Amino acid sequence: MAEQRGTVGGPVLTEWFGRANLHKLEVYEKLGGYEGLRKVVTGMSAAQVIDEVKASGLRGRGGADFPTATKWSFVPKDHPGPKYIVVNADESEPGSAKDRYLMENSPHALIEGAAIATFAIGGHQAWIYIRGEYDLPYEKLRDAIAEAHAKGHLGDHPFGTDYPLDIRLYRGHGAYICGEETALLESLEGKRAQPRSRPPFPAIKGAWGQPTAVNNVETLSTVPWIIRHGGAEYAKRGTEKAKGTRMVTVSGDVQKPGNYEIEIGVTYRHIIEELAGGPFPGRKVKVFWPGGSSAKVLPGSMLDTSTDLDGLKALGTMGGSGGIIVMDDSHCVVKGAARLLRFYAHESCGKCTPCRVGSNWAVRTYERILANEGSQIELALLDRVQQGLQGGRCLCGLGDAAGWVIQSTMNHFRNEYEEHCLHHTCSVEGALIHA
Amino acid sequence: MSALSSHLLEEIKALPAKYPQPRSAVMPALDLAQEELGHLTPEAMSEVAVALQLDPGYVEGVATFYTLFHLEPVGKHRFYVCTNLSCMLRGAEDVVDRLKAAIGVREPGEVSKDGLFSYEEVECLGACEYAPVVRLDHRYEVDLTRGKIDSLVNDRRLVRSHVKTGVRSSLDTTPEPPRKKPVRRTKKSG
Numbered sequence A: 001m002a003e004q005r006g007t008v009g010g011p012v013l014t015e016w017f018g019r020a021n022l023h024k025l026e027v028y029e030k031l032g033g034y035e036g037l038r039k040v041v042t043g044m045s046a047a048q049v050i051d052e053v054k055a056s057g058l059r060g061r062g063g064a065d066f067p068t069a070t071k072w073s074f075v076p077k078d079h080p081g082p083k084y085i086v087v088n089a090d091e092s093e094p095g096s097a098k099d100r101y102l103m104e105n106s107p108h109a110l111i112e113g114a115a116i117a118t119f120a121i122g123g124h125q126a127w128i129y130i131r132g133e134y135d136l137p138y139e140k141l142r143d144a145i146a147e148a149h150a151k152g153h154l155g156d157h158p159f160g161t162d163y164p165l166d167i168r169l170y171r172g173h174g175a176y177i178c179g180e181e182t183a184l185l186e187s188l189e190g191k192r193a194q195p196r197s198r199p200p201f202p203a204i205k206g207a208w209g210q211p212t213a214v215n216n217v218e219t220l221s222t223v224p225w226i227i228r229h230g231g232a233e234y235a236k237r238g239t240e241k242a243k244g245t246r247m248v249t250v251s252g253d254v255q256k257p258g259n260y261e262i263e264i265g266v267t268y269r270h271i272i273e274e275l276a277g278g279p280f281p282g283r284k285v286k287v288f289w290p291g292g293s294s295a296k297v298l299p300g301s302m303l304d305t306s307t308d309l310d311g312l313k314a315l316g317t318m319g320g321s322g323g324i325i326v327m328d329d330s331h332c333v334v335k336g337a338a339r340l341l342r343f344y345a346h347e348s349c350g351k352c353t354p355c356r357v358g359s360n361w362a363v364r365t366y367e368r369i370l371a372n373e374g375s376q377i378e379l380a381l382l383d384r385v386q387q388g389l390q391g392g393r394c395l396c397g398l399g400d401a402a403g404w405v406i407q408s409t410m411n412h413f414r415n416e417y418e419e420h421c422l423h424h425t426c427s428v429e430g431a432l433i434h435a
Numbered sequence B: 001m002s003a004l005s006s007h008l009l010e011e012i013k014a015l016p017a018k019y020p021q022p023r024s025a026v027m028p029a030l031d032l033a034q035e036e037l038g039h040l041t042p043e044a045m046s047e048v049a050v051a052l053q054l055d056p057g058y059v060e061g062v063a064t065f066y067t068l069f070h071l072e073p074v075g076k077h078r079f080y081v082c083t084n085l086s087c088m089l090r091g092a093e094d095v096v097d098r099l100k101a102a103i104g105v106r107e108p109g110e111v112s113k114d115g116l117f118s119y120e121e122v123e124c125l126g127a128c129e130y131a132p133v134v135r136l137d138h139r140y141e142v143d144l145t146r147g148k149i150d151s152l153v154n155d156r157r158l159v160r161s162h163v164k165t166g167v168r169s170s171l172d173t174t175p176e177p178p179r180k181k182p183v184r185r186t187k188k189s190g
C-alpha cells in the first residue's frame, strides 16, 4: 500500500493501524479483533448491545451526528420480515477520505461492526454500499468478508451460535447524492438515486421496503472497540456531549495532509498546525472548511475553534464528515467557492426545483464574475440565490450545503467578492478559472 | 447477432436471484455489459433490459444517471481526473492541461487517435490527502506531477508495443517516491 498518511496507533479507530497485514483476518484476530462480535452473539441480547453503545454516546460520523444507539432502537423489534443494516460507504463529500482510509487499513473492523449492528437491530443481513471508484477498498472488503465466512465468524452459525449473519457488497456508480441515505436506498434498489420524502423513515421502511438502519463506515468501525472496552470507557474521551474520538481528513494547503484520529474537543489549530504540519513556509491559513465542503467556512482567525460538535453547531457550521479543507493566502476564495458550486450543481439530482435551478444559477453567476463581467448585480444575485438554496425547501441537504458555501464565503470574504465584481481584479491569484 | 455475448447474457440472467428484489441487478448487469464492450450501446442496454425483464427506457434512465456508465466510446485507459477543491489547490488544472497534451485530446470524453486514452474531469475521489489524484485502470495514482502524468501515459504506450510489462499503480504497491512539492499555478504578478 502507498505510504500511510495519517494516524497509526491512535486511541480507538486506528489503534492497530501500522501493524503489517492488519487487513488479514489472522492478524486482526490475534490483536483482539472479533472479540466484540463473539461477545455479542454468544452472550448478549440485542437490547444490551444497544445499551452499551448508548453508554458510549457514539454519534453518527456520516455528517448528521445522530446518536447511533437511538437510530438502532427505532427499528421495530416485532417486524415479521427481514431487517437490514446498510453501511454507507459512498464517501463523496469533497475533502473527506477517512472512510477509505479505514476500509483500506482495517476492513475487518467495519465487517465486525456491521455484524454487531445487524445483531443489535435483530436482523441477519447487512449491505455495504460502496462508491464505485473505491476499487481497492472494495477488494479488501470482498476478501475480508470471504475470510470471515471461511472462519465461521459470518454465515449460518457465527461462533457456533444459531444466529445467521451475512454481509454483502453493492457497488455504486458515481453520484454524490447516493451518500444521502434515502437516495442510497433507491440506488441499492436499482433506481436512479433520488432522495425519498420522509416519513416513512428508513427505520420503518428502508431497503426493499423493510426496516433499515443506515450507518456510516466510521460509525460502525468504532463499534467493536466500544463492545470490547465498554461504552463508559469510550465516553471518557471527548467533550461533555460529543463523546469519543473521530477521524478527520486534512487536505489542501498544508504540509502533511492526512487522515488523523483526534479526540473530539481538540482545536483546529492543533489539527492543522501540529498534526497536518501547518501551511507552507511563508503562507498563512486564510480559510478552512471544518467538516467537509458542506460545512460553513471559518476564517483563519478562528483556528482556535474547538472540534466539539455542539460548539460548531452553535457557530452555525458543523463537524460534518470530518473533511478539513485548508486554503492559504495564495488562493482565491471566490474561485474556490465557484469550484464547489460547480460540484453541487453537477451532483444535484434534479428532483427539487430550488436545488436544481439555484445551483445552476449560482454557477453561471460565478462564471460571469470570474470572467470579469461581474457587477453589483452579481453580488446581489449570489445573495438571493444563496437564500433560495437554503431553508430546508428540498428533500435533502444538498441544496442547503450549496447555499452555505456562498453565504459563508461571502460573509467572511466580502472584500474578495467585491474586488472581483466591482473592480474586476483578483489581488490573490490574478488567474481566471478555466471555463 | 446480439451485442452481448451469450455467456454474459446468461450471467446477467442469474443476477436478480442474488438480491431481495430483482431490480437491484440492473447496475451490476450494466457493469458486466460495460466491461465487455467498453461502453454501453443502445443495443447492449436493451439486451440487458430483456435479460432482466425490465423496460429498456428504465434501464437507459439508470445508465444515464450515474457517471461511471459510459454511453459513448471511451479510451482503453480512462483517466478520471479529480478537479475538486483539494486537488485544485494542489494543481489539478495543471494535471488536466498536461494530460490533454500527453494523450493528444482537446476535451473530456475525446478518445486519442490510437484509441488508448480518454479522460474525464470528476468530483472528489475521496483521496484528498494524496491530491492531485486520478483514477486509472481501477487504481488511484497519487501526488501527480507533470512528470508522473507523462510516465503513466508512456508506460501504457509501451505496454501496448511490448505487450506485457508491469504497470505500476500507486495506492497498491510499495514505497512511494518522496513527496514532491505541489504544482502551483504560476501567478500573474500584482
Ligand SMILES: Cc1cc2nc3c(=O)[nH]c(=O)nc-3n(C[C@H](O)[C@H](O)[C@H](O)COP(=O)(O)O)c2cc1C
Residues within 6 Å of the ligand: A059, A060, A061, A062, A063, A064, A065, A066, A068, A071, A088, A089, A090, A091, A092, A093, A176, A177, A178, A179, A180, A181, A182, A214, A215, A216, A217, A219, A220, A396, A397, A398
Ligand atoms: C447530500 C448528502 C450526502 C451525504 N453523503 C454521505 C456520505 O457520503 N457518507 C455518509 O456516511 N453519509 C452521508 N450523508 C449522510 C447520510 O444521509 C446519513 O445521515 C448517514 O449515512 C447516517 O449514518 P451515521 O448515522 O452513521 O452518520 C449525506 C447526506 C446528504 C444530505
Ligand code: FES
Residues within 6 Å of the ligand: A094, A095, A096, B082, B083, B084, B085, B086, B087, B088, B123, B124, B125, B126, B127, B128, B131, B132, B133
Ligand atoms: S478533492 Fe480530489 S480527491 Fe478529494
